[in-house]
Amino acid sequence: MATFFRPLPALEPRTAAFWRACRAGRLEFTRCVPCRYLIHPSRPICPKCRGRSLDQVTVSGRARLHSYTVNHQAWYPGQAVPYVIGLVELVEQPELRLMTNIINCPIDCVQIGMALRVVFENLSDEVALPLFEPDART
Amino acid sequence: MSEPLERRSIISGVGQSAIGRRLFRDDLELTCDAALAAIADAGLCPDDIDGIGAYPGPIQGGPGFAGPGVYEVQDTLGIDVRWHLSGLEGPAQISPIIHAALAVAAGLCRHALVYRTVTEATAAADTGRRGIGAGSAEISGFAAFFIPFGAMSAANWLALYARRHMYEFGTKKEHLGAVAITARRHAGLNPAAVYRTPMSMDEYLGARMISDPFGLYDCDVPVDGSTAVIVSSVEAARDLPHPAVRFNAVGTALRARPLWDQWGDITTMAARDAAAHLWSRTDLKPADVDTAQLYDGFSFLTLAWLEALGFCKKGESGPFVEDGRIALGGALPLNTWGGQLSGGRLHGFGFVAEAVRQLRGECGARQVPDCEVAVVGVGGGPVAGCMLLTK
Numbered sequence: 001m002a003t004f005f006r007p008l009p010a011l012e013p014r015t016a017a018f019w020r021a022c023r024a025g026r027l028e029f030t031r032c033v034p035c036r037y038l039i040h041p042s043r044p045i046c047p048k049c050r051g052r053s054l055d056q057v058t059v060s061g062r063a064r065l066h067s068y069t070v071n072h073q074a075w076y077p078g079q080a081v082p083y084v085i086g087l088v089e090l091v092e093q094p095e096l097r098l099m100t101n102i103i104n105c106p107i108d109c110v111q112i113g114m115a116l117r118v119v120f121e122n123l124s125d126e127v128a129l130p131l132f133e134p135d136a137r138t
Numbered sequence: 139m140s141e142p143l144e145r146r147s148i149i150s151g152v153g154q155s156a157i158g159r160r161l162f163r164d165d166l167e168l169t170c171d172a173a174l175a176a177i178a179d180a181g182l183c184p185d186d187i188d189g190i191g192a193y194p195g196p197i198q199g200g201p202g203f204a205g206p207g208v209y210e211v212q213d214t215l216g217i218d219v220r221w222h223l224s225g226l227e228g229p230a231q232i233s234p235i236i237h238a239a240l241a242v243a244a245g246l247c248r249h250a251l252v253y254r255t256v257t258e259a260t261a262a263a264d265t266g267r268r269g270i271g272a273g274s275a276e277i278s279g280f281a282a283f284f285i286p287f288g289a290m291s292a293a294n295w296l297a298l299y300a301r302r303h304m305y306e307f308g309t310k311k312e313h314l315g316a317v318a319i320t321a322r323r324h325a326g327l328n329p330a331a332v333y334r335t336p337m338s339m340d341e342y343l344g345a346r347m348i349s350d351p352f353g354l355y356d357c358d359v360p361v362d363g364s365t366a367v368i369v370s371s372v373e374a375a376r377d378l379p380h381p382a383v384r385f386n387a388v389g390t391a392l393r394a395r396p397l398w399d400q401w402g403d404i405t406t407m408a409a410r411d412a413a414a415h416l417w418s419r420t421d422l423k424p425a426d427v428d429t430a431q432l433y434d435g436f437s438f439l440t441l442a443w444l445e446a447l448g449f450c451k452k453g454e455s456g457p458f459v460e461d462g463r464i465a466l467g468g469a470l471p472l473n474t475w476g477g478q479l480s481g482g483r484l485h486g487f488g489f490v491a492e493a494v495r496q497l498r499g500e501c502g503a504r505q506v507p508d509c510e511v512a513v514v515g516v517g518g519g520p521v522a523g524c525m526l527l528t529k
Binding site for chain 1: 266271274277279288294305348352399
């Protein structure tokens with residue numbers, strides 16, 4: 001896939017842990033300790049049980065492709081296209097999703113339902129993006 | 139249930155500014171053109187207006203997106219108000235119309251001016267249409283999870299919804315095309331529409347791709363223009379120069395995680411919740427609707443609205459739009475002004491203006507015969523609001 005300029009996600013109070021974990025090579029979510037619900041984006045209270053006992057957990061990085069689109073439009077002058085935007089669902093929890101790019105896969109081979117695994121693209125000393133590639137292990 | 143409060147309000151007037159590509163006009167002046175036209179249409183003078191509302195208010199949106207805020211317009215028109223509101227959050231772009239109806243019914247004001255103004259065509263004249271966040275070094279808020287991945291437009295976000303609908307239900311690109319081609323045919327009967335030349339399926343399918351499955355003609359066309367309506371107390375109905383248009387029911391519900399990426403069933407939209415809410419407030423049924431004015435910022439959204447409102451079953455909107463059912467002369471004439479795909483991206487309010495004019499019988503060559511009930515559904519993804527309007 002051609003690369004293009006990626007703006008930095010801002011390190012905000014509730015999102016900084018997510019981006020910093022990616023930079024350390026881990027996909028990490030806020031989890032509700034009593035009900036085990038993974039909360040993304042992170043919230044100070046669990047939307048399922050309203051509990052406040054929360055921790056951070058690392059997930060496997062394995063996912064299925066829930067939907068995708070091949071973007072052909074250059075959204076600013078000189079942007080390299082086409083590229084694949086995917087909506088991936090992590091195996092740990094139904095409907096826990098990330099919008100991302102599907103990489104290391106010919107565009108013609110991208111299919112809904114395909115098994116994926118996370119790979120990280122470093123953007124700065126503090127931030128990496130979670131991208132996904134085909135996972136041959138599953 | 140006691141009678142829904144919105145039935146104490148009517149739409150008494152509608153007005154629009156010039157609408158077009160790259161008008162190079164001041165957005166405040168366009169707004170005043172639409173507002174004064176709507177006030178006159180209602181048989182009122184500016185001093186009769188005692189409420190003002192707008193979507194979205196003076197936010198930092200994309201170029202030409204926001205339009206002037208309500209205080210600029212209040213000040214420019216020299217009016218005093220007892221109710222005033224704008225905001226981005228709410229039941230889609232028609233939120234201030236719905237809330238004006240409730241404010242009027244509650245007696246906060248008697249005649250509310252509500253408008254939506256865009257100058258997105260002129261604003262993009264030098265640069266072309268850019269993505270959200272283009273040129274920014276850093277992205278904050280919810281967009282931080284989208285923009286760094288090149289998902290820089292609602293076209294990308296909603297293409298994911300459309301692709302999943304195709305996967306689950308066998309919806310075809312040609313079904314999206316039926317929405318766009320029908321809208322274009324209707325636009326040919328609307329002198330104010332921006333794209334009026336008929337389009338064939340081959341032309342539609344041959345358009346350059348934007349974000350698969352959306353090609354150029356699946357995306358609405360940015361324009362400059364302002365639409366204003368006057369929402370009045372039902373007691374004013376007998377004094378109007380035109381037939382009153384009544385609020386039969388509104389729908390504002392939102393019953394899933396209100397996030398583009400965490401929305402559970404992405405073959406549906408918030409339209410599903412708003413539509414169910416609307417039907418719970420009325421004895422009318424989908425079969426009573428004479429014309430549907432359903433948001434088409436992207437062609438797929440109209441399919442989702444058709445399912446949401448119960449005109450067909452879930453997953454069956456593709457076959458539903460085949461064979462002319464949604465064309466003038468068909469069972470459910472849809473987006474009879476050309477929609478935003480061909481009429482221009484007036485951002486929700488174009489559908490309202492058309493519903494009012496159809497109910498009044500003012501649409502000439504594109505008039506739906508004996509039009510007594512119109513539904514307006516606005517919004518996409520996790521954003522939706524709808525209204526059932528009657529003569």
